[in-house]
Amino acid sequence: MIPEGNVQSNVDRFSGFEDDYDRYRPAAPQQVAEILTAYLGTRPRLVADLGCGTGLSTFLWANQAERVIGIEPNDDMHGKAVKKLSHDHADASGTVSFRAGYSNQLDLESGSADLVTCSQSFHWMEPVSTLLEASRVLTEGGIFACYDCDWPPTFNWTLEEAYNRLIDKADAILAKLVDEGRRAKKWSKEGHLRQIRESGRFRFTKEIVFHNKEACDAERFVGLALSQGGLQSVLKTGSTALDADIQAFTSQAEQYFAGRTLDILFSYRMRLGVK
Structure with missing residues (x-):
């Protein structure tokens, strides 16, 4: 049984097309690590990447954090991430790991993560309980960041x-x-900043816009x-x-x-x- 607040149809939405998702979707751009590391003021010791999918946003941190854990509730997406780690990113196995799990019930100690990130995923999560859990696992001065293209x-x-x-x-x-x-429930991306502010868990909030060029045919x-x-x-x-x-x-x-x-x-x- 999934934790209260999660929607099964949201999890199931991503079943069965993990290969195409991983092949065509953009990986997290370098600017993400640059912005968040600058705001943090130090190299992250632990990054928790929620709703990490096939790891497109997780592997960004392989050489930019002491440790990064990708957390994903969908079995197909999680399996693809684990396969990539063992076959394509074996050199990152000392830094990167993946776990099955949910954004509002993290198997992480309180105050253990410097960064909690959600790449293209926060709109599929119940925001109130997710932000409460993110705040719990963040260090003082740690950062929650959700980003979407x-x-x-x-x-x-x-x-x-x-x-x-x-x-x-x-x-x-x-x-x-x-x-x-039976359809997936999607929270408005335009409401993300308001939700972060209204959680009352963060001393500073901001929306940042940036761009990245990629090759496309x-x-x-x-x-x-x-x-x-x-x-x-x-x-x-x-x-x-x-x-x-x-x-x-x-x-x-x-x-x-x-x-x-x-x-x-x-x-x-x-x-x-x-x-």
């Missing part, structure tokens, strides 16, 4: 519009196929869309309602990229609190 990335307005249309249609189809009580841009949970949720029902739309979107992306690999801009919003 804007979807879609920035490079061409016609393809961005097509991306938005595809995602919106997926959400509309999902609303018809799955009863509200047609396959990756389409993969970014297909890695979105709403679209995957439709596909997992067995529905073919999106097949023609996905094909049209793929053709448009292939026509634009024309075999090229281009730099595209991912814009990030970090909301943080200093305990």
Whole structure:
């Protein structure tokens, strides 16, 4: 049984597409470590990365912290992270580890973590209990930070519009196929900073905006869309309602990229609190 406050459909949302998620989603950019280490004022002794998924946000800290623990409730995502650690990042095994767990019930000692991070994940967590638990495990002066990139990335307005249309249609189809009580519950990202402030656990709060360029071709841009949970949720029902739309979107992306690999801009919003 999952801890009170968690939503099973939120955990299940990410089952079955861990490989595509890991292949196409952006890894946490270097700016995350630079910003948080500067605010902390020292090299982190322990980073707890909540909702770490396949480890895209966890491995960032392999050479930038004494220890980092990625915590993930979804078995498929957690398994992918563990596999990557043993096969692709064996040199980080002394620093990085992964655990199955939930954001509001952490198997960590009080006052043990310098940083608690949530990359692309805080909106899937019950915020009040998660912030209370983050505050418990943070050291005095430790930092809670949740950060998300804007979807879609920035490079061409016609393809961005097509991306938005595809995602919106997926959400509309999902609303018809799955009863509200069985759909994932998502908290507004725009409310993150307010939630951190209203928790009363942090002496300083702030929203920070930064950007990162990454290489992208047609396959990756389409993969970014297909890695979105709403679209995957439709596909997992067995529905073919999106097949023609996905094909049209793929053709448009292939026509634009024309075999090229281009730099595209991912814009990030970090909301943080200093305990």
